[in-house]
Amino acid sequence: MLAFHSFFPGGNVKPSGSYKGCIDQKLCRPSAFTLTTAAGRHIQSNMACCSTDMCNGGLSLSAPPVGTLENGVSCPACESYSQKECEIKSHIACIGTEEKCITLTGESIARLISLSAASTNQSFAIKGCATKNACSLQQNDLVPFGGKIYKLSAKAACTNRGVWGVISSSSIIFSALVGVLFVQNLS
Numbered sequence: 001m002l003a004f005h006s007f008f009p010g011g012n013v014k015p016s017g018s019y020k021g022c023i024d025q026k027l028c029r030p031s032a033f034t035l036t037t038a039a040g041r042h043i044q045s046n047m048a049c050c051s052t053d054m055c056n057g058g059l060s061l062s063a064p065p066v067g068t069l070e071n072g073v074s075c076p077a078c079e080s081y082s083q084k085e086c087e088i089k090s091h092i093a094c095i096g097t098e099e100k101c102i103t104l105t106g107e108s109i110a111r112l113i114s115l116s117a118a119s120t121n122q123s124f125a126i127k128g129c130a131t132k133n134a135c136s137l138q139q140n141d142l143v144p145f146g147g148k149i150y151k152l153s154a155k156a157a158c159t160n161r162g163v164w165g166v167i168s169s170s171s172i173i174f175s176a177l178v179g180v181l182f183v184q185n186l187s
Contacts, residue, residue: 073094
């Protein structure tokens with residue numbers, strides 16, 4: 001059995017939701033993480049598992065806190081709830097303990113969302129800032145987003161900083177190298 005709690009302030013995505021039900025125990029991996037895909041657009045998720053009859057009724061989950069102060073990390077950010085890729089249109093300043101740039105992809109699990117036989121799985125892709133424990137998400141892990149439950153098609157892809165951090169580091173190294181070469185040529 002499992003229980004999810006997730007919270008999504010702002011945007012067109014359902015603001016929050018909980019799910020309690022039964023799944024294959026192999027698919028249940030407890031996790032708590034936060035993820036940000038745009039300014040003011042945070043995904044806070046908490047998942048717990050148990051293995052006895054009716055045990056999830058006693059599980060009380062709350063959303064993990066999101067920080068408010070920028071931490072110096074910048075990441076590419078985008079969301080798509082209909083495709084396996086999302087187009088990066090912006091970079092965001094990460095906040096609090098969200099010190100990793102993350103990419104998640106997967107598909108909704110229709111049978112957990114709707115009893116309708118006409119319901120189909122829906123692809124998703126997300127890039128943004130995340131807490132370190134979000135980076136431990138593996139292929140086939142379940143994660144709630146926007147009132148749906150998604151099964152990851154690949155493990156979370158994380159980096160320590162986004163493109164802007166790499167560019168600024170490369171620029172500093174390049175500038176230093178040019179300076180050294182210039183001084184050597186003058187000698």
